[in-house]
Amino acid sequence: MTRDKKVLSLAKRLVEMSREGGIVTEAGVSEVLAGIKKIKPRRELLLLKTYLYFIRKAVAEQTAVVATPGALGKDTLAAIETQFSALYGRTIHAVIEENPSLIAGVRIRIGDDVYDASVAGRLKRLAESVR
Amino acid sequence: MKKILWSFAAFTLLSGGLFGADPAASASGGPISEIAGQFGVNGHTLIVQMLNFGLVGAALYFLAVKPVAKTLDERQQKIADGLQYAEEMKTQLAEAERERAEKIKEAAQEAQRILTEAREQSKEMIEKKTQEAAAQAEAILRKASEATELERQKMLSDVRQEVARLVVATTSTVLTTELSDADKKTFSDAAARELAGSVN
Numbered sequence: 001m002t003r004d005k006k007v008l009s010l011a012k013r014l015v016e017m018s019r020e021g022g023i024v025t026e027a028g029v030s031e032v033l034a035g036i037k038k039i040k041p042r043r044e045l046l047l048l049k050t051y052l053y054f055i056r057k058a059v060a061e062q063t064a065v066v067a068t069p070g071a072l073g074k075d076t077l078a079a080i081e082t083q084f085s086a087l088y089g090r091t092i093h094a095v096i097e098e099n100p101s102l103i104a105g106v107r108i109r110i111g112d113d114v115y116d117a118s119v120a121g122r123l124k125r126l127a128e129s130v131r
Numbered sequence: 132m133k134k135i136l137w138s139f140a141a142f143t144l145l146s147g148g149l150f151g152a153d154p155a156a157s158a159s160g161g162p163i164s165e166i167a168g169q170f171g172v173n174g175h176t177l178i179v180q181m182l183n184f185g186l187v188g189a190a191l192y193f194l195a196v197k198p199v200a201k202t203l204d205e206r207q208q209k210i211a212d213g214l215q216y217a218e219e220m221k222t223q224l225a226e227a228e229r230e231r232a233e234k235i236k237e238a239a240q241e242a243q244r245i246l247t248e249a250r251e252q253s254k255e256m257i258e259k260k261t262q263e264a265a266a267q268a269e270a271i272l273r274k275a276s277e278a279t280e281l282e283r284q285k286m287l288s289d290v291r292q293e294v295a296r297l298v299v300a301t302t303s304t305v306l307t308t309e310l311s312d313a314d315k316k317t318f319s320d321a322a323a324r325e326l327a328g329s330v331n
């Protein structure tokens with residue numbers, strides 16, 4: 001992560017340009033990358049690394065990674081997207097990540113926030129509460 | 132000694148008075164002259180003899196008696212001085228003895244006072260040390276009790292953690308093996324809906 005203010009500012013503007021309807025889309029990112037390749041700005045590599053960092057952060061913030069040991073119903077995923085979109089005030093897209101160690105239940109990660117409703121998590125909290 | 136000499140001189144003078152003072156009386160035939168004549172005393176001879184005797188006595192007095200008397204006086208003075216010195220020494224000795232006794236008495240009193248103070252100090256020190264030892268013993272007991280309590284709490288905590296770990300491990304194993312995929316899906320859907328519903 002660079003400390004160059006110009007690079008940071010330009011990367012953030014490029015991330016905003018990558019959004020379509022407030023959501024970072026593949027098409028938007030491709031369009032921005034094509035523009036960078038065409039313009040060839042100064043410190044291109046540093047700019048690309050910074051842009052990648054902010055894109056990953058933006059994607060993580062708009063994606064609800066739902067970890068679960070098995071499959072979930074579509075209604076469940078839709079409910080998650082609806083509720084968390086309402087909570088964060090932006091469109092949240094849910095994706096499933098299989099994790100058998102959870103035993104049962106779900107663990108949802110949105111950006112740096114984690115919501116745990118898994119059996120493994122509950123058991124862990126139970127064990128920690130005994131200390 | 133002087134008395135002897137003065138007695139001799141007086142006798143001589145009296146003798147001169149008796150036998151030489153009045154030759155006329157002797158010639159006139161007084162009773163005294165008669166007696167002197169009977170004894171063969173001649174007045175002129177007696178006077179000369181008296182003078183001779185006086186001269187010899189004076190010579191003896193000034194040449195022998197007086198130095199001897201002086202020597203005797205000096206010796207007497209020395210003896211008196213010695214006796215006085217001895218008396219003074221005796222007095223001084225008595226004074227020294229009295230002072231020594233007084234100093235011994237004072238020393239004994241001082242020693243007694245020091246001994247008393249030492250006893251009091253030792254008694255205070257013993258009491259102080261006893262109190263300190265009691266306080267230290269109490270502190271050691273308190274620390275030991277606290278350490279025992281801490282150890283007991285730690286053991287209880289360890290036991291709780293171990294029990295919880297065993298319970299969690301056993302439960303995880305049992306749930307993993309016993310829950311079917313349908314059960315897991317049902318539980319996961321319910322948990323997800325509950326979670327989604329609780330965030331708003």
